[in-house]
Amino acid sequence: MMFIRPIQGEDLPALLSLSEKTGAGFTSLPNSEKHLKKRIDRMINTWNDANPLSEKGYLFALVDYETQAIVGVSGIEVAIGLNDPWYDFHVGTQVHASKDLGIYRQMKKLSLSNDHTGNSELCTLFLDPEYRENKNGQLLSKSRLLFIAGFKDKFSERIFAEMRGVSDENGSSPFWESLGRHFFTLEFDHADYLSGVGSKSFIAELMPKHALYVDFLTEAAQKVIADVHPSTLPAREILESEGMRYEGYVDIFDAGPTLEAYTEDLRIVKQSLLRRVSINQSELQGELMLLMGNESYKDFRAIIGNPKVDSTHIYLTQSHADALSVTNEDQLRVVPLFEKEHSL
């Protein structure tokens, strides 16, 4: 069994070895003890309400219940862009028309924006390749939404996630080559690295301030606007099934799409319900695969499973209850793991 819990100070070595497995293109978990230590401290301060809004963020560990090994992480930033500006491109439309000449043209344009300032962000999702099975990715990604459903007041009314854009096996991005490349001399993976370690606004200072007509980019670059890297497709599908959409914002480096939603419109926020725990000797199975989380802010836990659930209670085994750190009559927040399942 796998479960989700808040990251802790002693997780640093595990996180560091996990970061070795991410490879190029995954910038938010840099293989640097200094950066990871800072990140963990910031997260712990958030849970202890010991830092300002601009620094608040959560990081969760996916843990193997049997071995206690950390095999994945996922995070939420509470309010981005309050210290350094947060940039993305808005993909808009400009109509050029002349009645006199009988011409009407729609032009796509990219404008540098700070429109997501203050919004919450789903970020830093990484799962050890050896554990990419048994819906572990679903648990890792969706448990964040369950946390948000339980503690809505801690987050902005809007939430978004940046999806990794298209790049080739050498780490070269067609969008970067057509645009960013002209504005300074960094290689894409270096710019991407700087972005991951928090220097994104330095780079943005060098990016075009004026709106750009998409027609002036190479065809290869035009084609990848709002497209995700093939390896990110599953992550995109998960978030879209939960009610997040592409609404015309893309990353300034690789043009990967930003998926976003009003928090209250998220499926898990709308559909999750509270049930009381009933611990049983034998396992009572229900029909639906469920995502379950406890109601503890500081010791949040989440698991997936298909226990029996009725209109008042959820029937857990002792090991489920242990993983969730709950006991009889505690409340659990429960929701079907998949959007297409019937609601409870």
Add this chain to the structure above:
Amino acid sequence: MMVLRPAKVSDISYLERLAYESGTMVSSLPAKRSHLVKKVERSIYSFEQDVDTPGEESYLFVLEDTLTGNVFGTGAVNGLSGNREPFYSFRNDIKIHSSRELNVHSRIHALTLNHDLSDHSQLCSFYIASSLTSSRYPSLITLGRLLFMCIFPMRFTNEWMAVLPGIADEYGRAPFWEHVGRKFFGIDYNQVEYYNGTRSKTFIAEMMPYHPLYVALINEEAQAAMGLVHKDAALQCSLLSGQGFEADKYVEIFDAGPILTAQRNALSICQKIQQIKLTNLTCNSPLQTYLVGLAEGSSFKACLLKGVLTGNQLQVSQDEIDLLNVSSDHRIFCVKL
């Protein structure tokens, strides 16, 4: 004798033929009779006006062979380029993008649609029959107009400019248009030049980019054409440059041809102009070529004369003085070429 003089209604047929020959090279000379009639009428009206601040006047000159009455070339001057409508150009701005943290400091060029040059007086509609391109008469048309502008300063502003045709091939394909304008208009270069010569400029505001265009993002073939002059206009370009006109940061919006600008007082012709009398040639010194302008009221004509300048007397042959119908009402000016 070849004389540069104001256009008359009787020149229309000649003008039509020249406009047809010039093709799209001269957008301000479209081969459309009704348009040419208007242009001549506007010019006649302009010469008749007493002007103390330049405005809607447009002065159209023709190059006439006085022996035959044939017209071989044209050239015009607009008192104010942006009189009723803004005069649009692209300004090649430099933006500094720098980041101390990343140790980057780069100069980024961007073309911005603007109407900065609307208050310039503008030389335009230059064309000369192909048989005369290697003669001295192109300089008569161009320098003759500058002389006119020097003699009638009230009719012009102190900043002058000329738009020169940019790079285009014999099929009317202009690289800058293909990679820039076509994206916005979806039509051929010839077509837009025709609209430019015949329609209200409103369409430029409607169709051209609102946002600066980063030069680095423009196709390289089009970048290479920016500020380059069409080979057929190279002579015109060197005549103006020779007088002190400079291609600075402005280019034409459709073909990115250079826009030459100058401060009136910086022009060599304005510094060297001299009021003179024409007298019969008596001395034996070697003859030199002079650009001579004759003003009578607000009318003006110019020609090239060989002669000897002594003091304020330019000695030329009596035949030429007779051909020019010089009278005591003429104010006469000359500049040595």
